[in-house]
Amino acid sequence: MSSSSSSQPQWIYDVFINFRGGDTRRDFVSHLYCALSNAGVNTFFDDENLLKGTPLEELTRAIEASQIAIVVFSETYTESTWCLTELQKIIDCNESYGQIVVPIFHGVEPSILRNPKGRFREALEAAAKKKFSEEHREYGLSRWKNVLKKAANFSGWDVKNHRYITGFISSFIET
Secondary structure, three states: OOHHHHOOOOOOEEEEEEEOHHHHHHHHHHHHHHHHHHOOOOEEOHHHHOOOOOOOHHHHHHHHOEEEEEEEEOOOHHHOHHHHHHHHHHHHHHHHHOOEEEEEEOOOOHHHHHOOOHHHHHHHHHHHHHHOOHHHHHHHHHHHHHHHHHHHHOOOEEHHHOOOHHHHHHHHHHO
């Protein structure tokens, strides 16, 4: 681990949003980002902060430089190796220097993330097969299950508890 990762970083962003784009970018995360920005919260949002061709390592640096990580769990979240890799970094930052992790459950029950079953488990296993060599697959899959469980155990927000997404976002921003 680099020395910059083990010491308290200089915050560049107040918030980093981790999400699966196909599920939530247009109908949820873009509205959340806009509301955070309008409230004066300096938020890293890949549409706004990453130029095409920028190395993906910039995302890792943005995670490290954010005081709070909002993780938006959605139906196909576990299909994305990049979401899971970002989540691993977020949990590492939480454990290393206390980065605040705020999960938002968007059409997903926290219990399914704590103990993936059915298609969530199948998607997680398929992602591990894409990401890791056969000799490292079980270890990688175990780490992803562990970080999903840790993230799902943080006090979070469930979108289904609100009638409208706008009401959810307003309540979320107010706290």
